[in-house]
Amino acid sequence: MKTIPDALFGLIGFPVSHSVSPAMQNAAFKHCKLDYLYLTIAAKPEELQNVIASMGPLNIRGLNVTIPHKIEVIKYIDSLDPAAEKIGAVNTIVNENGRLKGYNTDFGGFVRLLEHNRIAPAKQRFTLLGAGGSAHAIALAVCNLGGHLTVLARQEEKAKDLAGKMCLRLSGKTQGLELNDTNLEEALADTDVIVNCTPVGMGNLAGQSLVPPRLLRPDLTVIDAIYNPCKTRLLEDAEKRGARIINGLEMLVWQGAMSFEIWTNQKAPFRLMMKEAELALDENKK
Structure with a gap:
């Protein structure tokens, strides 16, 4: 009886023990009748190069990349797709007969999230909290679709740097500012969509929010990249104020x-992947 899968896939990062990616990816493989297996690979920064080098010998066909490796991993990849090159971060790797190609599906995933929720960025005003890896991808998506x-x-x-690097084509429609009380209040008074790309609201920062409730309004859409907890303090406050909320699980x-x-x-x-991710998230809470 066959016990070895045709190919391996996985998530590399640190930590990765509570990821819901294996549940949703393995369910998708099974649904499509693919004899593949998706695993988590906990790797510290000093272990990254060796793990990437092992993709060929171990028949690892592809990897997702998460914190803290999305930028550093580029050093060990043979080529990048255009979006990953513009963003300067990789979250997906494909092993193409020994050559590694990097992609950034955070970018496309955010575009799909906007489409699925019928949010048309053109001429809408976005305020992005944070300037890390996922923020780079989201900024490029907003700019490509004509958002402010x-x-x-x-x-x-x-x-x-992020505002300038990603959105040069939208002269006069982008700005980068220090996150302080004054700038936050002024920005949110003139915005349609808030996207939180900081860790505030999860882990040791659970129960906290960068946005005072008084700055939230019913006409806002509030998106939080955090998916655990499902409803951060920011989303709870926004919901109470009548705003539309979207958590990070969908992204x-x-x-x-x-x-x-x-x-x-x-x-x-x-839909199957979303269901399995929700079940895995519920299981992690136990």
């Missing part, structure tokens, strides 16, 4: 679905 963008980050230089599943499609050339069963 304000980036707020604790380090003003990072906010300005995670959309980018995971895009990774699946890159690896398999098959349409991802998005």
Whole structure:
């Protein structure tokens, strides 16, 4: 009886023990009758190069990449797709006969999330909290679709760099500012969509929010990249104020679905993947 899968896939990062990606990816493989297996690979920064080098010998056909490796991993990849090159971060790797190609499905996943929720960025005003890896992908998506963008980050230089680097084509429609009370209040008074790309609201920062409730309004859409907890303090406050809220799980599943499609050339069963991700998240809470 066959016990070895045709190919291995996985998630590399640190930590990865509570990821819901294995549940949703393995369910998708099974649904599509693919004899593949998706695992988590906990790797510290000093172990990254060796893990990437082992993809060929271990028949690892593809990887997702998460914190803290999305930028550093580029050093060990042979080529990048255009979006990953523009963003400067990789979250999906394909092993193409020994050559490694990097993609960024955070970008496409956020675009799909917008489409699925009927949010048309053109002429809408986005305020992005944070300037890390996922913020880079989301900024590029907003700019490509014609949105107005304000980036707020604790380090003003990072906010300005992201706004300038990603959105040069939208002269006069982008800005990067220090994340402080004054700038936050001014930005949110003139925004349609808030996207939190910081860790505030999860882990040791659970129960906290960067946005005072008084700045939230019913006409806002509030998106939080965090998916655990499902409803962060920011989303709870926004919901109480009548705003539309979207948590990070949908974003995670959309980018995971895009990774699946890159690896398999098959349409991802998005609804199944979402269901399995929700079940895995519930299980992690126990």
